[in-house]
Amino acid sequence: MKILDRYILTSFLKTFATVFVILFFIFILQGIWLFIAELAGKDLDAWLVVKFLLFYSPNIVPLVLPLSILLASIMTFGNFAENYEFAAMKSSGISLKRAMRSLTVFIFALSIVAFFFANNVIPRAHYKFINLRKNIVQRKPAMAIVQGQFNAIGNFNIKVDKKSGENGEKLEGVTIHKRLPGATNTTVIRSKTGLLRSSENDNLLQLELFDGYYYEEITTKKPAERKKVPFAKSSFSKQVMNIDLTMLNNNDMDKEQIAHTNTMLNLKELVYTIDSLESNYSKERQSITDNITNRINLTLSKPKIINPILDKKIVDTTEVANTLAERDSVPDKLLALFDTNEDKNRLLEIASNSLNSSKFVISSGQNQVREKIKSINSHWHSLYEKFVIGFACILMFFIGAPLGAIIRKGGLGLPIVFAILIFIIFHFINTFGKKLAQENGIPPFLGAWMSSFVLSPLAILLTYRATNDIGLINMDNVLLPLQKLAQKLFKAKSKEAK
Known part of the structure; x- marks a missing residue:
């Protein structure tokens, strides 16, 4: 060098x-x-x-x-x-x-x-x-309760409107959602005030709730009762809840629990993941299409007879006549087939429910496809x-x-x-x-x-x-044209003055 x-x-x-x-x-x-x-x-x-x-x-x-x-x-x-x-x-x-x-x-x-x-x-x-x-x-679930938002601790989602006290142990407006893994029923607990007790050496987070009530969904095997959405309600002046934190406090700081995302993959892993995502996207898209098609009783295959005039294939004239007769027999207004208003209203209600259901399925399918496309694009962008x-x-x-x-x-x-x-x-x-x-x-x-x-x-x-x-x-490319323009203007004014 x-x-x-x-x-x-x-x-x-x-x-x-x-x-x-x-x-x-x-x-x-x-x-x-x-x-x-x-x-x-x-x-x-x-x-x-x-x-x-x-x-x-x-x-x-x-x-x-x-x-x-x-x-x-x-x-x-x-x-x-x-x-x-x-x-x-x-x-x-x-x-x-x-x-x-x-x-x-x-x-x-x-x-x-x-x-x-x-x-x-x-x-x-x-x-x-x-x-x-x-x-x-x-690591510190007692300190992880942030006021104004739900905080997931174990099987509980806890929300506190306001925290006070030297260590934030006094709570106001406590809302707790409890759901056990695999259970379908949910318990909601509300209390006006609460007191939080925790210790670094203790595996229990203790919540003392005052002046509150709770709702609990009741699971029943009878379909008729299940439609009524039964629940139990009770009130209390004081209730103590102990949340087991053993699994949380024993977490190793180096324990890796989060699933990979596009920002956590190298080039080889991204190529493999993109291939899997695109394959799943194709299958999901086909599945959604088939589901929507089956709901409205349509088939994607070409009908045997679309139009006897445009179709150049040789077909049975009797079959064509029967098809045309069946098509012409359908009235322009389906409501004319029903005599009573009750039957007509029932038909309209069934049609409305069917349309709303199909609309929901289509909208849900679009959202699923959109999210998969977004995930694929994110992985390609990271690559x-x-x-x-x-x-x-x-x-x-x-x-x-x-x-x-x-x-x-x-x-x-x-x-x-x-x-x-x-x-x-x-x-x-x-x-x-x-x-x-x-x-x-x-x-x-x-x-x-x-x-x-x-x-x-x-x-x-x-x-x-x-x-x-x-x-x-x-x-010079900027000033010279301006200079020439100024000279022309001054010359014109001097001639007018003479």
Whole structure:
């Protein structure tokens, strides 16, 4: 490696490392702010918090890495141009393209590393992170009761309107839904106030409820009684409930319980999962179609006789005559077949119920198909996104390096403005494309690569203008037409004055 290449590479690496560390900690602080409710008040040890941040940190690399490359490129080449180092290189016969050669090799190598990082490290870290979040919430169920929303603890869903007291043990407006696994009946308990008692060394969460009542559904074997939806109601002045927390407090912090999602799969697993999802989608779609077809008593096969005139096949004339006679025998108004209004109303009611039932089946089938399509598109988008991360590193370099050489400004002033503006556009298009692809508005490939397609012309334009010393904007092309227009106007006014 020549001295010049080593100097350019060293200058870039120093700037890149500094920018990456600063941005990394900024995004980490943002993550802490987002998940502060899950960490605060849980009496967690320091190592558990470190694991939480350690598993979260790989998820922000796809955001930090391209932005760091963009900002470091603008700052490095801006410093070279501002300090007339590029002028010295050009006077020695070294072009900008030649100066970028060593960094280009480094950025291509970094993009390959980014791909493998996105394919292997990020899915595993995200998998660990989701499981750790779940286990932290279950570690302290007494602290997991958040007011204003239902909190699942064991077989109970507990909602509290207001919490008070030093440790939030005094409750107001308590609503509890209880359902045992495999049971069809449900118990709903309401109380005006309550008192929460729990201990870290105890496996019981004790709830003392005051001035309340409960409803309990009653299961009966008689169909006629079941239609009446029987229930039992009772009131109480005080009731003590003990919730067994043995299974929750014995959870290992490293126990993996969450099922895989598209963000937790590598490339090979995504291909296998997409194949399974598409196969299930085809079967589900065919099943829904058959179900709807059978409900309305239609067949998808072509009838033997559609129209005896248009059908060129030789058919039995007697069969055709019978078919036409049967068709013509059906009256235009089916209600004319019934004499009494009661029979007519019953017919209309049956038709209405049949239509509503078919409408519900069709709507339910559409929702199922839509959710499966959304899941397939999400997995395809995650697959393409692993390649986009690597390409984004190359793209940001070929935007930042020529832009820094053109604006000729280093430091943390103007380069930060350009870097943030470009990255906001990149991130916004990425998010927009992802949402649009998930909703099946555009193909997942286009949704994942949309930001790259939009910004690639900018990278090509900036690289072309910087390597040919054209500049960002040729002001003469803007000012000369205005100058000529002004001269014509002044000449016209002077002639009128004479």
